[in-house]
């Protein structure tokens with residue numbers, strides 16, 4: 001009888017009780033933000049690597065085990081992670097069903113850009129940016145609502161530690177504020193610089209730091225450019241005084257260099273996610289790296 005009772009109690013206690021809360025995030029950026037709030041009270045894995053094609057992640061068997069072991073799944077949400085559906089289907093755990101409190105959708109409470117031009121495309125199986133642009137973590141001010149969602153979820157699992165999570169978040173936001181002032185000062189001379197992007201990764205970042213994005217090499221998010229779209233974009237760059245072509249670490253470097261040269265622009269590779277450059281080791285240093293890369297290129301373009 002006593003043994004049965006003990007087993008019953010054990011079953012009610014999660015495997016991670018007493019240790020750090022295991023969390024699965026869908027990006028290295030969310031991983032870093034969860035670590036900023038959770039500190040040593042969390043153990044976070046990212047299901048996506050630091051560098052990958054936008055919205056495309058190859059699902060590996062180890063990721064299923066990581067998700068099964070997690071107490072929380074933290075995601076970008078909207079249609080940012082089309083690859084996640086396959087993992088969720090394989091894991092088939094009601095804890096991660098839509099609407100479950102164990103799934104944190106960080107897009108809640110974020111004012112989306114490009115929502116007015118929302119479209120859902122089915123060509124080549126691509127369904128991205130259908131509700132608005134999903135790359136909202138690249139405005140550092142959006143770290144406020146994102147970390148607020150994370151804090152609520154962690155405090156629900158560990159109510160006794162709420163004050164610690166809050167103190168960690170406050171420390172992170174104070175650091176963010178002082179760095180944001182520095183980044184804004186560094187970018188001030190370049191406000192209004194017109195830029196073309198490869199994928200529409202950068203509208204939130206551009207709005208925050210005063211860049212004006214006028215076109216994308218991808219005719220629709222996730223769709224590679226045709227030769228005629230490339231030619232018209234190069235024409236647009238030449239005619240429109242576009243000084244900058246923003247690519248990602250996953251972009252085709254030869255194509256980027258060719259388009260920049262023909263369009264009369266400077267090319268810069270910006271890092272959309274933590275770990276995409278060894279110096280971008282956490283969420284705040286991701287912006288340190290990108291602001292440094294941008295200002296270096298823009299300074300020589302003058």
Ligand SMILES: [Zn+2]
Pocket residue numbers: 054055128129134135199200201221
């Ligand atoms: Zn995208």
